[in-house]
Amino acid sequence: MDKTYASAAWAVADIPDGASLAVGGFGLSGVPIVLIRALLAQGTGGLEVVSNNCGVDGWGLGELLAAGRIRRVIASYIGENKEFARQYLGGEVEVELTPQGTLAERLRAGGVGIPAFYTATGAGTAVSDGGMPIRYAPDGSVAFASEPKELRPFAAFGRTREYVLEQAIRTDYGLVRAAVGDRHGNLRFEKSTRNFNPLAGMAGRITIAEVDELVEPGELDPDDIHLPGIYVDRVVQLTHEQATELPIEKVTVRPRPAASDTAAPAGEDR
Template structure:
């Protein structure tokens, strides 16, 4: 039952080119960067990635993207990554844009064995009608578009409206980052890192987790477990240096309100 691996390199050693990956994280929060870099070092390519976004320029999934290792992305967001936008518009990468809540539920559904579900989100738009650009040609024309999806009316909350059928997502591997894990693979996530990480972990047929801290089985209380070990196959314990690799996406500066009795010039110094 000990699912720990000595290194991220060992944990990703069997991931082949062409594999599909569900990857946790949101912007720079909760990104399994050590696993991503181990995968980058392996040289695999033609990857299909499912994640809320594809990292930022030069970090996270953006490192795999910049190296030309990603063939297709299912995501809800392109912004903050110029290289992602460039590759999409130039036809170098295929992109299936999915509403964020729908993407989360598609991953969760894949993890619990639900093949598809109906949702009102996107019904009557290009999401359901089809025609969204999936891939552009080098000359800027649209080379591939999305297909129409099934619509069905349901009586909900006293009125009838149309719902679109969305299919679950199941991937070859799930890559996640957790604050604490145990040797059985039970994981606890910190604050906003809990958004897509548990879902990505559920969707992967083989899930690899990097953790900042390892505890022994039994140390977790039942309510402390955010993703049960049944979903997790491999655990990599990060070094202190790896855990500290947490860049800030945007640095902003604003004046702090002056404390009671603090002179204006003193407040200015605390910015």
């Protein structure tokens, strides 16, 4: 039952070229950066990645992308990563764009054994009608585009409307980052890191978790477990330095108000 691995390199050592990965995180929040860098170091390539986005330039999945290790991405967002946009528009990487909520449900459905589901999101748009560019040709034309999806009317919630059939996502591996994990693989995520991490962990046939803190089984209260150990196969404890490497995606500041040399009137605070 002890699922701990001594290093990230050992935990990802069997991930082969061409594997599919469900990766947790949103921008820079909750990204399994140590596992990603272990994959980068061992030279694994030709990867198909399922994640909300592909990191940012120079960090997260952006490191694998910049090294040319990713061949296909299923995501809901391209922004904040100029290299991702460049590779997509230049025909170097395939991209399947899907609405964010749909992506979350596709991962969850894969984790619980539901092969497909209907949703109103995207019905009657390019999501269902097809034609969204999957890969561009070097000359800027569309090399191939998304296929139409099945539509079906349902009478629900007081009205009849069309719903689009979406396929569940099941990947070879799931990579996640948790605040606390125990040796049985039970995980707790901190605040906004509980974004796509539980879903990515559910969708992977083999799920690897890097954790800031490792505790013994029984120390996590059952109500504090966000992803049960049944979904997690390997646990890697991060060092203090690894756990505290938390860059800020955007720094927004405002000028300080100019200090006044005029004393505040009597009876008033400055």
